[in-house]
Amino acid sequence: MAAIIVHGGAGAVDDERRAACVAGCEAAARAGWARLEAGGSALDAVELAVRALEDDPEFNAGYGAVLNRDGVVEVDACVMVGERPAPRIGAVGAVPWLRHPVTLARRILEDGEHVLLVAEGALAFAREQGIVAESAATMVSPRARARFERHEGETARRMRTGDTVGACAIGADGRVAAATSTGGIPWKRPGRVGDTPLAGAGTWAEAGVGAASATGHGESIIRALMARVAIDRLRGGDAPDDAARAAVAELVRVGGDGGIILVGSDGRIGHHTSTSRMPWASVVDGARASGAEPRSGSDEPRS
C-alpha cells in the first residue's frame, strides 16, 4: 500500500482562505501521489509535495514565508527517511531567502556528512549544490508583507499560529518518509530556529513504524518532542489518529498549540490539531480526501 498526507499548517485559517488552503494541500498531495504511482520513493513524494506547498503563497514556507523582525525571510526545513538501524536525516535552519529549503535538506540527507546546517554555512553548501538564494523581490508575498507590517497583532497570535507545511508518505516498498518546511513564526529574532528542522520535534520517520510532520508553536513543539511522541504511540500500537491526538495533547500540556499528520507503516494515515483548523489532504491507495477541521470535524471525502 502507498499513501501520502500533507498539511498546510495549524492555525486560525479564516473562512476566506479555507478553500484556497485546502486546494493547495490537494494539489500537493496529488503531486506526491503521482510520484508514488510512478514508482517513486516516499522521499521523492514528500519532497515534491512540500515543494508545491513552498511555491504556494497561501502557506508560510518558501514563497510566502513570514519575515523576521529585520524584514528577512529565514527558512527551516527537514526531510527524514525511516531506515534501519537509524533514520536518514537532512535539515536546514535559519537560511535566508531560500525558496525550496526542503530540497537543500534532501541534499544534506544524501550527502550524509552532516544532519543539520544553518544560516551562512547552509547557503555555502547550497551554492556547492547549484542552489541559489533569492531576494525580497521574488520571495515576499503580499500577504507576508502585510503580516510584517501589522506585526504587533501577529506577535500576540504566535502561540496559536503556524502555516508551516509538511508531508508524510509510504512507498510501495514500505519505506516511510516525512518532510516539513516553514518560515517560522512572524517577527522572530534573526537566527531563531524552530521545531521544523529538529528531528523528533517537528519531523520524525522510523522504519517499520511510521512518519510524522508537526505544525504550530515551535518552541512548544520542541519542549513536547511532538513528532517523536506521535511515533512512540504508533510503535506502542495506537491507531494513527489516536497517536496524533496523544501528540497534540502533549503539546497542549506544555502550553502550545498546533497539529500533526502521520502515516503508519501499514499505510493508515492520521491527523489532529488543537487549533480551529489545519488544512490537509491525503491520497491512500488512490483514494483522495481532504479537509481543514480537526478529525472529528467535517472531512471532505473525494472518492
Ligand code: GLY
Ligand atoms: N512550527 C514552526 C515554527 O514554529 O517554526
